[in-house]
Amino acid sequence: MNLLDTAIRVLEEGPICDHCLGRQFAKLSTGLTNKERGSALKTVLAMLGYQKFKEGDPSLLQKLASCSQQARTILNAKGTDEKCWLCNDLFKSLDVWVQRALKLLKKYQYDTFLVGTKVSGLLAENEEILWATSNIIHAEPLKSELNREIGKLIQEETGKEVNFERPDIIVLLDLAEGKVELQVSSVFIYGRYKKLIRGIPQTRWPCPLCQGDGCERCNYTGKLYPTSVEELMKDPVIERSGGTDVVFHGAGREDIDALMLGTGRPFVLEVKEPLHRHFDLIDLEKEINRLAKSKVEVRELRFVEKDMVEEVKIADADKVYRLRLIFKDTISEEKLKASLDKLCTNIKQRTPLRVAHRRADKVRTRTVHSAELIDMDVKGATIHVRCESGLYVKELISGDEGRTKPNLSELLGTEVQVRELDVIGVKHARRKKKN
Ligand SMILES: [Zn+2]
Ligand SMILES: [Zn+2]
Numbered sequence: 001m002n003l004l005d006t007a008i009r010v011l012e013e014g015p016i017c018d019h020c021l022g023r024q025f026a027k028l029s030t031g032l033t034n035k036e037r038g039s040a041l042k043t044v045l046a047m048l049g050y051q052k053f054k055e056g057d058p059s060l061l062q063k064l065a066s067c068s069q070q071a072r073t074i075l076n077a078k079g080t081d082e083k084c085w086l087c088n089d090l091f092k093s094l095d096v097w098v099q100r101a102l103k104l105l106k107k108y109q110y111d112t113f114l115v116g117t118k119v120s121g122l123l124a125e126n127e128e129i130l131w132a133t134s135n136i137i138h139a140e141p142l143k144s145e146l147n148r149e150i151g152k153l154i155q156e157e158t159g160k161e162v163n164f165e166r167p168d169i170i171v172l173l174d175l176a177e178g179k180v181e182l183q184v185s186s187v188f189i190y191g192r193y194k195k196l197i198r199g200i201p202q203t204r205w206p207c208p209l210c211q212g213d214g215c216e217r218c219n220y221t222g223k224l225y226p227t228s229v230e231e232l233m234k235d236p237v238i239e240r241s242g243g244t245d246v247v248f249h250g251a252g253r254e255d256i257d258a259l260m261l262g263t264g265r266p267f268v269l270e271v272k273e274p275l276h277r278h279f280d281l282i283d284l285e286k287e288i289n290r291l292a293k294s295k296v297e298v299r300e301l302r303f304v305e306k307d308m309v310e311e312v313k314i315a316d317a318d319k320v321y322r323l324r325l326i327f328k329d330t331i332s333e334e335k336l337k338a339s340l341d342k343l344c345t346n347i348k349q350r351t352p353l354r355v356a357h358r359r360a361d362k363v364r365t366r367t368v369h370s371a372e373l374i375d376m377d378v379k380g381a382t383i384h385v386r387c388e389s390g391l392y393v394k395e396l397i398s399g400d401e402g403r404t405k406p407n408l409s410e411l412l413g414t415e416v417q418v419r420e421l422d423v424i425g426v427k428h429a430r431r432k433k434k435n
Helices: 003-011 018-023 036-056 057-065 068-074 095-107 121-133 142-158 227-240 282-290 307-314 333-343 393-398 407-410
Strands: 113-116 168-175 181-185 187-195 246-252 258-270 296-304 318-327 346-350 363-376 380-388 416-427
Touching: 003 057, 003 318, 003 393, 018 036, 018 142, 036 057, 036 296, 036 416, 095 142, 095 168, 095 181, 113 142, 121 142, 142 258, 187 227, 187 282, 187 307, 227 258, 227 282, 227 296, 227 380, 246 307, 258 296, 258 307, 282 296, 333 363, 333 407, 346 393, 380 393, 380 416, 393 407, 393 416, 407 416
Parallel strands: 113 168, 258 416
Antiparallel strands: 168 181, 187 258, 187 296, 246 258, 318 380, 318 416, 346 363, 363 380
């Protein structure tokens, strides 16, 4: 069907605004707004009608005049108070939506945004009926035009950029409810932490008795330990970002009673719904370290993209541990050194008994790269072990009733106890974790 015939078919459906008429042919020209397309079509049709009328054929003019009051007024070049049946004159009230959005956006710091629209069932239905009855194949959906037009207006008002990939804020128009909502993207901060004292878990540990509600056992704190690495960072981050919450993502974790030394363990903080997304991280670092009072120390804070969370979590990093060992029987230095050498191999480790209730029972293979004697006395020894992440180091020493092989107790022929276990290095790499 020819373009003008299709346009007449659309006009015959009822009064329609320039935006909505033009949008049905959106994909047939570039560099124009739908409003310009619609207005041009109406003008051409009116001129064509008059031309034919003057040549003695009044049929087109009659047809246009019968379409609707609006179509008739095009011919008379007068305004109309008929509402567009497709959009209900939505495009006349764009500014109302823009003002609603600006009011909400005002309190946030952002560089980029994107407009999204939830079209009410009725509007979407109107449009689909029109496409079906008028055989329309070059249209653009209503919400695309709306998102773009409101986006342009917000851009003009605020000077902020539209971003389709990763907007700082999504402005959601709910047409049915007449509401605007914001979806504020999280801000992500990468860093490394050291844990300088024992007895602190990495993240908040809810009291198992009351599940965090507060009871006698937890002294109504709802938690098992007074603080955690996560909690020691939280307040200064909330204070500076104005966020509603902070989620801690660590590159693995050390035991509660293990120190985390060396260059520290990588982590990413996810700040939810931040009011501010640019703040001084050197100042934040100082404040966290001041408040953590030598329990925990953070360093290298920097803003990163969301992908860094996954990257940190799957980081298959080598770990370096310092272990203080106690031997049941007296062991010679030669024998210990020889046994440590034999430990530097592929270790077959069945899921340890102590975590078997929460992890799948299977055999994993992890490599010990080095096991080095640092210091030895009558009671025991201090060693450094460098190994692949995912190896349970306590079981590497004890043997876990034969579930880890080889193990140091077996190699030495005596029971060996781990008195202290500290992480002194995490080498953050970008390899995928294996099982
Ligand atoms: Zn309309
Ligand atoms: Zn409790």
